[in-house]
Amino acid sequence: MNQELIPYLTFENTKDALEYYKLVFGATDVFRESPTAKQAAEMAFNDDVDLDSMTMSAHFKIFGKEIWCADSFLGKPVVSSLISLMFKVDLDDSDAVTEMENLYKRTVESEEVKVIVTLEKKSSGNRYGQIVDKYGITWIFNAIRND
Structure with missing residues (x-):
């Protein structure tokens, strides 16, 4: 399927x-x-x-x-913190991690997003960050080990 x-x-x-x-x-x-x-x-x-x-x-x-x-043809859309989109990459895939980091950096440097969690290595060893765009959508950047 x-x-x-x-x-x-x-x-x-x-x-x-x-x-x-x-x-x-x-x-x-x-x-x-x-x-x-x-x-x-x-x-x-x-x-x-x-x-x-x-x-x-x-x-x-x-x-x-x-x-x-x-x-939205049914009226003004309502901004909600309930909408989040996550990019997840394998921490062992250095190309994917670099591409994700570059996307995060691009968005932050635009000054058109709000940083909620700075993308960095966490105590778990994963790399994680969050931003919110001007439409209220949260974008999560997550590099984890796929064990």
Whole structure:
């Protein structure tokens, strides 16, 4: 059975969020599609709405992991500390650890995130850190031994 669990985020303005994730996180493989006129009619949008500024579906990759997103068409999304996304790498895979550390460093140096836990070696021997982005999403960086 081929299954995946893919994060799906909702933003007030996904078009802006995509730019943020490209700039701050180095998001790649960015795809965005606006609602069609037919979809807008089905969703009872006002005739004067700018469809190009709206996002029906989008996705991007960070650290090689796919994330999907769209605009919140049911009102303003609520920021919640309940949403966390974790990157987990094998501590013995030096290339993966370096790539994760570089991503963490990039986000922190952008000054567009809040550092919750500095990425460093912990007493367990693991490397761990946390940041929160401007949308309230917590990103966890975790390098552990896969025993």
